[in-house]
Amino acid sequence: MRLETLETFVVGNLPPRHGGRYFIFVRVTTACGITGVGEIYNATFGPDVCCAMARDMFERQFEGADPQQVELLFRKAYGAGFTQRPDVSVMGVFSGLEMACWDILGKAADKPVADLLGGRVHDRLRSYSYIYPTGGDVYPDPDQPNAYNDPGIAAEIAVQMADQGFTALKFDPAGPYTIFDGHQPRLEDISRSVAFCREIRAAVGDRVDLLFGTHGQFTVSGARRMARALEPFDPLWFEEPVPPESPEAMAEVARLTSIPVAAGERLCTKYEFARVLETGAASILQMNLGRVGGLLEAKKIAAMAEVKQAQIAPHLYCGPIVAAANIQIAAASPNFLILESIGRFDGPYMSCVKGGIEWEDGYVLPSLAPGLGLELDDAAIAAQPYEGRELHLTLDIAHVTP
Numbered sequence: 001m002r003l004e005t006l007e008t009f010v011v012g013n014l015p016p017r018h019g020g021r022y023f024i025f026v027r028v029t030t031a032c033g034i035t036g037v038g039e040i041y042n043a044t045f046g047p048d049v050c051c052a053m054a055r056d057m058f059e060r061q062f063e064g065a066d067p068q069q070v071e072l073l074f075r076k077a078y079g080a081g082f083t084q085r086p087d088v089s090v091m092g093v094f095s096g097l098e099m100a101c102w103d104i105l106g107k108a109a110d111k112p113v114a115d116l117l118g119g120r121v122h123d124r125l126r127s128y129s130y131i132y133p134t135g136g137d138v139y140p141d142p143d144q145p146n147a148y149n150d151p152g153i154a155a156e157i158a159v160q161m162a163d164q165g166f167t168a169l170k171f172d173p174a175g176p177y178t179i180f181d182g183h184q185p186r187l188e189d190i191s192r193s194v195a196f197c198r199e200i201r202a203a204v205g206d207r208v209d210l211l212f213g214t215h216g217q218f219t220v221s222g223a224r225r226m227a228r229a230l231e232p233f234d235p236l237w238f239e240e241p242v243p244p245e246s247p248e249a250m251a252e253v254a255r256l257t258s259i260p261v262a263a264g265e266r267l268c269t270k271y272e273f274a275r276v277l278e279t280g281a282a283s284i285l286q287m288n289l290g291r292v293g294g295l296l297e298a299k300k301i302a303a304m305a306e307v308k309q310a311q312i313a314p315h316l317y318c319g320p321i322v323a324a325a326n327i328q329i330a331a332a333s334p335n336f337l338i339l340e341s342i343g344r345f346d347g348p349y350m351s352c353v354k355g356g357i358e359w360e361d362g363y364v365l366p367s368l369a370p371g372l373g374l375e376l377d378d379a380a381i382a383a384q385p386y387e388g389r390e391l392h393l394t395l396d397i398a399h400v401t402p
Contacts (some may be wrong), residue, residue: 001108003065003101004031006058008051009376011319012386014348020393023319023352023387024050025376028058028100029353030067032269034107036098037376039321041290042092043392053093067101070296074098078269083182091268093294098294099325099372104194113328113372117299120331124363128168128211131157131200151195155203162204165362168213168236168338169204171196172213175224178396181215182242184222190229197233209236212259216243216266220252227257236338237262237284237313250281262286265315269293273301277308284337286315290322295329302333311337317393320345320353324372327357339364352380 019117024040024047043311069336071387077094106113114120131154131319133146140146147154151173158169173196184194210239212235219228223241230238230377238259244250244266254261257319262284267273269289285305287298302312312333314326323345330336345357351388354375358365367373 001067001104002031003058003062003067005029006055006062008054009381010047010051011352011381011384013319014351014382014384016132016348018130019316019347020318020343021388021390022047022392023321024054024096025319025352026379027056027101027376028062028067028097028104030104030166033348034104036100036103036105036107036371037321037374038096039104039290039319039325040092040096040324041288041318041392044084044089045352046389046391047386050089050091050093053089054096057082057093058089058097062097067104070098070294071290073275074293074297085269086269088266088268088291089224092291095290095292095294096247099289099321102295102325103371104215104327104383110370112366112368112370114332114333115324116368117332119205120366121365122336124338124365125313125327125330126167126360127359127364128170128209129161129166129340129341129343131161131169131171132343135392146397149169149192151192151199154196155199158200158208159203162208163358166208167210167362168209169200170211170213170239170340171200172215174214174217174240176396177215181217182219182222183217183225185218190226193226194229194233196296198237199228201233206277210234211236211239211262214237214241216240216241217325220249220256224256225252227253227259231258235259235270239263239286240265247275247279247281250276251279254280254282254283260284262313265291265317266290267292270297270300270304274304277304277310283308283310285310287312287338289320289325289329289379290317290318295325298329299332302329306333306335310382311335313337314339316342317339318329318351320357321372321374321376323357324367324374327364327366328372332335352377
């Protein structure tokens with residue numbers, strides 16, 4: 001087989017926009033006509049720029065190559081331009097193209113990708129989702145009560161989600177995250193966070209694990225204050241308590257709290273995750289398959305984590321093709337803990353793909369279809385252009401003062 005052509009697609013995510021403002025998809029076709037789909041989770045530049053990057057990388061590194069040579073393709077992309085260091089934009093683009101190669105290989109072998117990565121060791125994957133505001137947009141008015149700022153509303157939705165089958169729910173009520181983080185949490189942020197844990201725990205009891213999210217918001221001392229306040233509610237994890245560029249600082253937090261630290265959504269390649277493991281910064285690794293360097297790189301990271309008694313919890317805040325890749329790596333990883341889902345993988349979120357993700361009573365059932373198990377819906381994609389100017393996710397530019 002030889003890789004012949006690349007198509008790129010930018011899709012506007014329909015309201016309520018769970019998963020971000022847009023998705024970036026690729027489709028690669030071989031000379032013998034087999035197609036593979038992938039997704040780029042690259043939020044640093046606008047989506048059209050990312051598509052141009054993908055075309056450039058494909059022409060330089062992938063065109064005419066054998067899709068089975070995934071390791072060689074990684075080394076060529078990783079070393080391009082005399083770089084050879086973790087680069088989130090390069091790896092985001094590479095991840096989408098590499099994902100498409102695995103989809104091609106699975107279809108050629110008539111097997112799901114997990115079977116090519118050592119085989120499935122899990123037939124059911126425990127999943128969690130955010131407690132999203134009901135109805136409307138995922139970017140609600142911050143001055144109006146909603147599940148992001150009102151613990152009572154969040155608790156009501158948590159009960160509904162627990163009744164649907166979810167056994168773990170995530171929320172991040174600790175205030176805005178900004179370009180100036182880490183900062184000290186304000187007392188009102190700590191009080192609100194405690195209220196969320198208290199109200200949700202009271203509403204769902206021990207049916208549901210609490211996943212406390214932050215986005216690298218705090219200093220080490222600030223994270224320690226927050227963790228101490230949350231420990232009585234026994235969350236399953238304290239997510240990315242300090243900015244991701246300093247695993248040594250995050251390791252200080254991990255040593256100071258009994259709450260397991262989870263991190264990794266903004267990291268790429270085995271090299272960055274190796275620092276997390278070596279320093280003891282996190283015992284739950286949240287690689288995103290559309291950014292980390294693809295499926296093979298994620299498999300290597302999962303193996304490194306296994307040696308350190310760490311687990312993986314693939315991160316998802318992008319589109320359904322990354323979701324499908326996350327599912328395949330989770331199914332093939334002995335140290336899988338839990339999978340992030342976007343709700344129950346239904347509704348507008350799945351409108352741009354053909355096929356589905358099977359969610360049942362709090363678990364995802366890995367696809368047994370060849371490849372990743374999803375195809376792009378060209379007509380739906382054409383009807384959903386992204387017409388905004390904002391990036392997939394944005395940080396606040398205001399200082400947060402105690």
